[in-house]
Amino acid sequence: MNDRVLGAAALLLAAYLTWQGWGLQAPFAYEPVGPRAFPLLLALVIALCGAWLLVKGRFVAAGNPPGANGRIALLVGLVAGYALLFQWLGFVIATALMVTVVGRLFGGTWRNCVVGGVSMGVLFFLLFDKLLDVVLPTGILGGLL
Template sequence: MLLNDRILGVAALVVAAFLTWFGWRLEAPFAYEPVGPRAFPLLIAAIIALCGLRLVFKGGGEVEPNPPGANARIAWMVACVAGYALLFQWLGFVLATTAVTVLVARLFGATWLQGLLGGIGMGVGCFLLFDKVLDVVLPTGLLGNLL
């Protein structure tokens, strides 16, 4: 078993512990669902903890190193997700989702036009699905009353 597997497993257990601590404290001001808001983070924490335990005790085996440039793309992907989280409320769901989709599409080799078309489709399509069909309230941000 590689030491890297154990380190990743321990890191996963730390993330699972943080999610459990954060999720356990979530309470809704009024009951709108039978399970409440803490169910999702606790479920995700349990899954991450199980995967972390497997890595700590069994390992994942030998893997090839990342190809050249992959680590930079991974770092950019993390930056895109962090930017999405930071700008989500201010820009709104449609603009933030469009922007992050364009950037991620570029990371995977799409042209600017392909990324923009996919981003607009993803942002508007998911907004309509969640906000209008599933009745999940999403922030409109800069688009305000246009949506």
């Protein structure tokens, strides 16, 4: 795939995000910007990058090394599993499992991956849920958090 094809795909993705994000509205005003701000800003960044690739792109990407496509497919499956189990397991456990498995996938030791996964799950929960007041699911941990 060359840069211009990727740029065109990025512009299509940005158009889709804009189309889907434009109609997002909260039933009540809880933030000044509302829920549509994130997808529209993301679409803008993707569109700018895609346009840059269309204008300046001239390189052809090298093929993936052996085994990379399998790891990419596994990552897609992991993200889907994370999304499915996020509510039931809760943020801390789902994030700890995801970070641990992704760390192992990229060659980390079990010890480092588990410590990193648990640390990220707990610290990000504390940051978002307690400090920034973003409500995250506690899942099976229930009232412990």
